[in-house]
Amino acid sequence: MQEITQHFKIEAADFYHSQAKAYLSSHQLMHFMKCPYLWRKEHLGLIDEARRAEFIIGEATHVRILEGRAEFDGRYVWDSPINPTSGKPYGATTKKYADWKKAQKRIVLTRTQVAGIEDMAAGVESNSYAMQLLSSGQAESVVRGVFEGLKCQIRIDWFNPKYGIVDLKTCNDIDWFEYDAKKYKYDIQTTFYREVLQAVTGVYVPVHVIAVEKQQPYRCGVWTITQETFHVARNKITAAIKRFKKCLADGFWPTGFEEVRQLQII
Numbered sequence: 088m089q090e091i092t093q094h095f096k097i098e099a100a101d102f103y104h105s106q107a108k109a110y111l112s113s114h115q116l117m118h119f120m121k122c123p124y125l126w127r128k129e130h131l132g133l134i135d136e137a138r139r140a141e142f143i144i145g146e147a148t149h150v151r152i153l154e155g156r157a158e159f160d161g162r163y164v165w166d167s168p169i170n171p172t173s174g175k176p177y178g179a180t181t182k183k184y185a186d187w188k189k190a191q192k193r194i195v196l197t198r199t200q201v202a203g204i205e206d207m208a209a210g211v212e213s214n215s216y217a218m219q220l221l222s223s224g225q226a227e228s229v230v231r232g233v234f235e236g237l238k239c240q241i242r243i244d245w246f247n248p249k250y251g252i253v254d255l256k257t258c259n260d261i262d263w264f265e266y267d268a269k270k271y272k273y274d275i276q277t278t279f280y281r282e283v284l285q286a287v288t289g290v291y292v293p294v295h296v297i298a299v300e301k302q303q304p305y306r307c308g309v310w311t312i313t314q315e316t317f318h319v320a321r322n323k324i325t326a327a328i329k330r331f332k333k334c335l336a337d338g339f340w341p342t343g344f345e346e347v348r349q350l351q352i353i
Contacts, residue, residue, distance in 0.1 A: 091288045092246065095228035100146065103229055103242050110231060110240035111331075113279040117272050119334075120327045127340035144200055149255055152208050152299075153226040153245055164193040165201045203301065207257065210305030217297045217309050220253045221245060232287035235328045241280045251292030252280055257299055261306045264298045268310075277312055278320035 107115065108130065119126040128134050151159040167176045168187050176198060177183040188195050196204075211217050224247035231240045245253035254277055258264050268274065277294045285291050294317075299307040334340050 091284070091290055091292070092225075092228075092248070094230055094232075094287050095225070095246070096230070097225075097227065098229055100227070100242070103240070106231075106240060110238050112240055112242075113276040116279060116324065116327060116331075117275055119331055120272070120275070120323075122342055123330070123334050123340040124342045127334075143194065144196075144204070145257065147194070147196060147200070148204050148207055148257060149227075149244060151204050152211050152255060153221070159204075162193055163196050163201070164191050165196045165198050167195075167198070206303075206305045207299050207301065210299045210307040211255075211297060214297075214307040214309060217299075217307055220247055220250050220295055220297065220309065223247055223249065224253070230284055230287055232283060234283045234286040235325060236332070237328060239279075239283045239286075241283045243280060243284075250295055252277065252284070252294045254280070254294070254296045255299075256296060257301045259301055261298055261300050261308050264308065264310075268296070274312070274316050274320040275324060278317050279324060281317065282321060282324065 115126060115129075118129060125134075147159070147163055150162060168183055169175065170177050170183075177187075179197065211221075224245055226245050228243045228246050229240065230243070231238070233239070243252055244255045247253055254273070256264070256267075256273070258267050273296065277296065281291065281294055294312040296310045296312065297307065298310070299305060
């Protein structure tokens with residue numbers, strides 16, 4: 088798939104996200120599908136984009152599993168000072184910890200967070216199918232192009248020359264992952280990746296999802312996306328983009344609750 092990988096760019100996550108005003112991403116599209124008014128406020132910078140702790144942990148997990156321990160060690164730090172009296176690390180609310188954290192040039196994680204990330208990495212490594220997908224390829228590949236008349240961008244978790252797009256997800260309970268996939272619109276996200284990549288390269292590739300639990304016993308599973316799912320999701324995407332273009336033209340960004348609804352409770 089050399090004709091595909093030649094279109095890839097490798098760039099920092101912060102730079103990729105900084106291009107959001109110029110390029111439509113899968114997350115932007117999903118936010119628009121939820122509420123056009125939400126997308127508009129985000130686009131205008133009217134919503135606080137402060138990164139929540141779970142986002143930082145999610146990014147760190149991706150780095151550790153997809154980019155390796157050396158890259159993880161280079162970006163994150165967690166060896167906070169030890170209290171000589173108790174023999175344990177100083178608490179996050181202490182001055183010692185605050186002073187240490189302020190002096191760090193890398194992103195600070197807690198020892199507990201790192202232990203959890205290592206357990207998730209071990210969970211992925213215990214699944215032979217997941218390791219087969221990750222045995223060859225590259226992480227965090229960026230592709231930009233025009234899809235349905237709009238400038239779009241995607242950042243693929245992992246691309247395997249043989250197995251195509253690989254998306255890494257974490258979950259609380261893998262028994263419920265398929266319900267999570269529906270709730271969080273993973274069908275829209277992965278189909279958007281596939282369609283933008285095809286628009287740029289002319290090639291459709293398979294898509295796999297690796298899911299690993301964020302808690303014991305850190306089970307890991309692998310799913311393939313079916314053609315029927317792609318077909319249905321693409322129809323939803325093209326319909327959403329049609330509405331998106333209309334909002335751009337009209338300058339009207341509805342909440343979806345402009346009309347009176349009936350509430351019937353039995």
